[in-house]
Amino acid sequence: MTLPVAAGVDCYQAPPSDVKETKYGYQLSTGELIPYSDHRIKRSRDENFHECKPGGDMKSQHSFCLYVPDRGM
Template sequence: MSLVAVFFVGAWVLLIAPNARAHDALPTAAQPHGWSYPLSCCSGYDCREVAYHAVAERPEGYVIKGTGEVITYTDSRIKNSPDGLFHWCSAAGAKDGHTICLFVPPHGY
């Protein structure tokens, strides 16, 4: 009997638990259906598109202008942007949060 109870409790948890998936970037001309931020970067609210002028390219790396944080060009948090725009994932989605991932457009975009 306890095996049946465990089965039903497990099934119930799976039905009511939210899906563990990243949220999507908004559609753009380059990606008309949008694209999904990877789970390693996003907990459903950490990532968003940022204006081109919010990130500066400097010799030492990418500078997040709102925080002053420098992300070196070899940092594993740098990701290629599928839509050619900057997207920034910060802790808890905060404007002053630590960078989790930074999606950057290719230089020829």
């Protein structure tokens, strides 16, 4: 599923293997670490992770936001 957020920015469902929860934050398969307190973390409307990157480029090391499924916290 691709969800356009704004012109030139695309969100896509990230495979579960692309996002790891570490003690410091979410580690993406590109090497990017998004701390748990980061304003870019949003709640997902489904049970999946969604990454938003410039032009939907899955290899970009800069995410505009990361949609995270509810973990019951």
